[in-house]
Amino acid sequence: MREQLLEKFGELFGGSAGAKVYFAPGRVNLIGEHTDYNGGHVFPCALTIGTYGVARKREDKKLRFYSMNFEKLGVIESSVEGLKPEKEADWTNYPKGVMWAFGEKGMEVTCGMDLLLYGNIPNGSGLSSSASVEVLTGFILRDMYGFAVTNQDLALIGQYSENKFNGVNCGIMDQFAIAMGKKDNAIFLDTATMEFEYAPIRLEGAKVVISCSNKKRGLGDSKYNERRSECETALAELKKVTDIQTLGDLSEEQFEEKKDAIKDPVRVRRARHAVYENQRTMKAVAALKANNIEEFGRLMNASHVSLRDDYEVTGIELDTLVEEAWKVEGVIGSRMTGAGFGGCTVSIVKDEAIEAFKEQVGKAYLEKIGYAADFYVVEIGDGPVIL
Numbered sequence: 100m101r102e103q104l105l106e107k108f109g110e111l112f113g114g115s116a117g118a119k120v121y122f123a124p125g126r127v128n129l130i131g132e133h134t135d136y137n138g139g140h141v142f143p144c145a146l147t148i149g150t151y152g153v154a155r156k157r158e159d160k161k162l163r164f165y166s167m168n169f170e171k172l173g174v175i176e177s178s179v180e181g182l183k184p185e186k187e188a189d190w191t192n193y194p195k196g197v198m199w200a201f202g203e204k205g206m207e208v209t210c211g212m213d214l215l216l217y218g219n220i221p222n223g224s225g226l227s228s229s230a231s232v233e234v235l236t237g238f239i240l241r242d243m244y245g246f247a248v249t250n251q252d253l254a255l256i257g258q259y260s261e262n263k264f265n266g267v268n269c270g271i272m273d274q275f276a277i278a279m280g281k282k283d284n285a286i287f288l289d290t291a292t293m294e295f296e297y298a299p300i301r302l303e304g305a306k307v308v309i310s311c312s313n314k315k316r317g318l319g320d321s322k323y324n325e326r327r328s329e330c331e332t333a334l335a336e337l338k339k340v341t342d343i344q345t346l347g348d349l350s351e352e353q354f355e356e357k358k359d360a361i362k363d364p365v366r367v368r369r370a371r372h373a374v375y376e377n378q379r380t381m382k383a384v385a386a387l388k389a390n391n392i393e394e395f396g397r398l399m400n401a402s403h404v405s406l407r408d409d410y411e412v413t414g415i416e417l418d419t420l421v422e423e424a425w426k427v428e429g430v431i432g433s434r435m436t437g438a439g440f441g442g443c444t445v446s447i448v449k450d451e452a453i454e455a456f457k458e459q460v461g462k463a464y465l466e467k468i469g470y471a472a473d474f475y476v477v478e479i480g481d482g483p484v485i486l
């Protein structure tokens with residue numbers, strides 16, 4: 100892979116002398132969905148699929164970007180001066196946003212660069228191809244300029260750029276999972292305090308399977324920001340009757356006691372999801388630590404039901420994938436993962452059931468939706484690296 104990427108870089112940008120090859124993973128969230136902007140817990144892990152980048156600093160101010168995933172767009176040129184998001188949002192808004200964000204944080208990116216990217220995360224699949232590009236860009240800039248930032252800082256800078264440059268009010272989960280990834284471990288992160296711990300994922304006789312709906316969506320055009328503001332309004336209403344900072348501060352019982360303060364039934368459901376999902380995530384991690392994978396699976400299933408009925412971010416594609424998965428013998432748990440509205444589901448499937456899973460779920464999906472789903476048996480990998 101490394102050699103091929105360098106060769107392509109050389110063809111496009113006049114040789115590859117001085118260029119370096121980098122990689123940042125994608126991520127999948129096992130449980131804890133739409134909790135990260137509500138002060139709750141999440142439980143994602145980095146994947147071994149992700150984004151490769153070849154980069155070389157330039158002496159002038161020029162930026163030359165090329166993605167092997169969007170070859171038709173060719174080399175896209177701009178300048179490191181006066182960075183602003185392009186209306187016609189193309190992928191270059193992600194690396195540019197991160198360069199801009201470093202500047203905002205007092206770390207000026209003074210020179211241009213040539214950058215080639217190749218990602219093997221399906222685009223728009225909900226496995227965080229954009230956060231992967233953001234963390235990758237930050238990782239490259241740190242290496243190029245020697246900026247004194249930790250991997251956690253890279254996550255925060257990536258999120259900042261996505262919020263402020265790309266206009267998506269995402270939480271910290273994706274960039275954190277990518278920047279802090281650890282092989283064979285998921286990350287149990289409390290987004291209220293940023294305290295985290297690694298939890299080994301030892302699935303004896305089972306694997307993590309991702310089913311991709313092939314229904315594309317970007318967070319910009321989804322109801323993501325709407326959900327976020329519904330939760331903010333519900334929180335403001337609850338704050339009038341109880342002393343909390345975030346929805347993640349509430350137990351299920353406390354929520355049931357105080358929920359009448361929320362004046363709209365839709366918002367009650369949104370907040371209920373945020374509260375219960377946070378509690379479920381803590382219970383799921385405890386179950387995993389106790390080696391009770393069956394309970395972990397049950398909590399995954401309950402997470403999906405809540406995202407479907409209370410949070411309303413699933414849709415027929417994700418519901419079909421999950422509901423068909425639940426019918427397959429040997430499926431320990433299955434749920435949508437990521438923002439929703441399309442993208443992927445994550446399932447834990449016993450080894451001997453994987454073939455039947457792909458076949459049965461694939462067939463039912465094609466019949467009902469009219470186009471095929473894709474299935475990936477994935478591995479949990481490390482954070483960004485220089486190759």
Ligand code: GLA
Nearest residue numbers: 132133269270271272437438
């Ligand atoms: C997207 C966002 C994350 C998180 C998830 C939902 O992936 O980028 O911050 O909110 O949706 O859990």
